[in-house]
Amino acid sequence: MADPMKVHVGQVLPPKILTPLDGFAALNQIVDAVHDCINVHAVEKTKQTRIAAYETVEVGRIKAAESILRQYFEQSFAERRAVFNEMFDRLDAALDKGDSQAVSSVLTGIVDIAKSSPIANAGDLSQIRAALDDPDHEWEL
Template sequence: MTLAKKPVEGKALSPAESTLPAIDALGALNSVIDGALGYLRLREEQQTKRATIDAYATVEVARIHEASSFLKQYFEQVFAERSTTIEGLFRHLDVAMTSGDGTATEAALQGIVDLAKSSPLVDLGDLSQIRKAWDDPDHVWEL
């Protein structure tokens, strides 16, 4: 006889002789259910927290992009104005030097030096006030 055809030998246990009593089985089932429900609750809480963090991140990234766009436009405008002013001062310097006008030459040079000393950020004022404005969702930015 081959192994596959050999009958299984052993003693069948009656339900009363089971090694796991029915009460323990019910307790185990309740433990599995409680554990699974606890897991599902925890998973839902964590998903909600992640969704809140994702929403916050999305809002903050949008605010950063908005502020960056505003700052970029501000610098483009300020530096365009500065560029025009600098070009004008150098034209006045050339004319004053060509004509030999010392007073006009001195005034043009002083204007160039003063402009070089100033920073476009000085015109922004207190940067903490700008941060407060960025934090205010109702603030309207005007250029």
């Protein structure tokens, strides 16, 4: 904080006299700044509109892909469930008959099916991505 007892020595400058040209220059600066602000706002608004449109398209694509994937999993797992049910029924029948060779074959089949993944059976994921990117691709389920 400045010492209130200290005397400041200096020179007092006379006020600058502003001319009409100074006032006009200041007005031009304000107009230019407002013009720049309007241009930036328009550019940014256009970018936001583009981003919103992109978002809408991508969300639609994601939802379409999700629907297809859900249907695929429902179908795939329904098939697997039916196969597993049949395999376990055969295992029970082989156990009831005491047929060890049939038990062994059925267990091998169950293990082989359990090892495979529905996604692995879908094929090359890059081909799936290409198909998802293609709006004209027809999906068969």
